Amino acid sequence: MIVVPESAIADLISSAACFTAVEQVFAAMARNSAYNFPVVRESIGYADALYGFKSGFDRESLILGLKAGGFWPNNAKKGLTNHQSTVFLFDADTGRCRAVVGGNLLTALRTAAASAISIKYLAREDAKVLGMIGAGHQSIFQLRAAVQQRAFEKVIAWNYHPEMLGRLEQVSREIGLPFETVDLDRLGAEADVIISITSSFSPILKASQVRPGTHLACMGTDTKGKQEVEAKLVAASALFTDEVGQAITIGECQHAIAEGLIAEEDIIQIGAVIAGDAKGRLSPQEITLFDGTGVGLQDLAVASAVVDLAISKGVAIEVDF
Template identity: 30%
Template structure:
């Protein structure tokens, strides 16, 4: 038996931003309805260097396991922050069907989730949108926004990354403060620095927090979470390893305070309440999102000339 091996370039060629957006949206709804299932990600930590994550999921006739890393100090060594593999199997027979680069799958689903949450929760008439953090996942978020007809402003501490992101169809923000003041802000940083201090959110904003996907990470002050209408990708995962975790531990946020995005997309939960609402989406990254991207790539792989491995 031989299976296709999808490199970063092959994954990005197989799955367009529009395809990724649709696939991840459908995955959120399927997960909400119990049709796609997953367990919270398992962390194998080697802090302060970084961590390894094992992420399984089942749905749509397939099973997936993603083994992926997050080592924030790697760029200084000339290495990527995220590396790993996605293994996709047939759920009925257990046969391996594809091996995919994890970093590209992660970038596509991260971008899709952040933009999808913004589209779903932003105030009607919102005009300005910013992406803060222009690494691999941030750049993919820019690419997805541009594919949806929006022109984001971008900010990164690294001027070269800002320039590279602008070349994707964005504009460089005048400053970090300028970016954080936009109607919609999607943060895609390593989560090592608080971007929104206490009292900084303004009425009507929507914030998609994509960077704080593990213990000890935060892009917003814990106290500020109490001022926002809160949403997450998965409560079980977010309450233990996401932006919400510190607020839950401090007693600021309870389960009843947080709505899962899948419920809103399925039409079974309320989204934004009014124009003054500050909506905040905490993304921890779900294996069902990876499954959606991997399946989309597999279906297109028959059209691509891809290397295969014999098993």
């Protein structure tokens, strides 16, 4: 069995490699040759933590496995990231455990890759202003991945705790883009692309605040009850997601579904757009929304790529198991 510890991940895989892995697995999902198993995600009644499993199988690449972990909101006080996870890969022919891979950085990279993919296929080509809602650990990965997809000229941002926005400002300066802290009204009025990456359980952004032509990547809602944008905004948008089944149960679409504002058939799998089997944005005035719920196959795809890189570079740790 191969072990790739968390400390080794950063030196092994790039954001570009994660983008390719996630893009390919989304297309495989649309071809029904890769599928995710039902998600288990629950509050454990201790440390305010959410814990669960995401798993799946890709018949094309024969990638089989699961990610175990969740969200520990008090970890910052302990010098740890709130998201903690580990990926387990299994041999599809025998069922034996093939690899154990640290999943924290990979989770941030694969989540950022998903929103970047949505920008590539759904945002207007002339998008110039990037809006960020949220300034947690994953936000900087979202920002770095997003700016690779359009020629953005400015970054504007909002967060419940404004003092945390400094990390986004620093990354913006490193990239060479002006940065400004704004309120939600101004963010919605100016941004061509908006990425939300929060742990909110109540809507932050309203339909009245978003102008025509905006692309939204809602990346924080991955649990029943979570919500980043108003259900009316979801209903007013052309809807895309990583997996429809998750979008309507644990994703941003769950609330619009519950209120009867949209139907399951209104949501398009992003993989179908990637594969050319469905259209993306239909007009410059259309509001598009990507409901990024996070699927197990994303984690498995990037973890498998890391294992291959570790082997090729001679840094894989092999243990008897």
